[in-house]
Amino acid sequence: MDTGNMIDIRRAGPADVPAMLAIFDSAVVWLNERGITAQWGTEPFSARPKTVEAIEELVAEGEPWLAEIDGVPVGTLTLTPQPGAYVPAAAEPERYVRYLATDGRRHGHGVGAALLAHAAEETRRAGVSLLRVDCYAGSEGRLVRYYERQGFTPTDAFTVGDWPGQVLERRV
Secondary structure: OOOOOOEEEEEOOHHHHHHHHHHHHHHHHHHHHOOOOOOOOOOOHHHOHHHHHHHHHHHHHOEEEEEEEOOEEEEEEEEEOOOOOOOOOOOOOOEEEEEEEEOHHHOOOOHHHHHHHHHHHHHHHOOOOEEEEEEEOOHHHHHHHHHHHOOOEEEEEEEEOOEEEEEEEEEO
């Protein structure tokens, strides 16, 4: 898990969207190299105009964060006060992790864990005790187990078309 370098996390903004898209593109390549094509597809995020627009809107409306090592962006997530439209909001105030991704070249180096720890701290700082996330539940539930290792508990399963998803929560 040691990166050999310090992971710095900073607030991102609209000017960081190209770096965020590069991280997503790298994550798609990493997933595809492992035969995981159903999670985020096979086409780079940057080549999908509707996805680029969704990321730009999310950055404008949410709290985007970038993880960097030696000033190079290696991971990203955005916190919002509610989930996407495909998941019902909680019955209490919450922070929701959206679009967590690690550059494929930094996978397994603790970048995602550092971002999730930062999200928990930001949630606490906002005076909110519920942090939720959803993820792809296919591929034998590997991503669900990853979030469980990060302190999240599965709650509701859902599907969008033929995409199986899982909502998880963590009290902070």
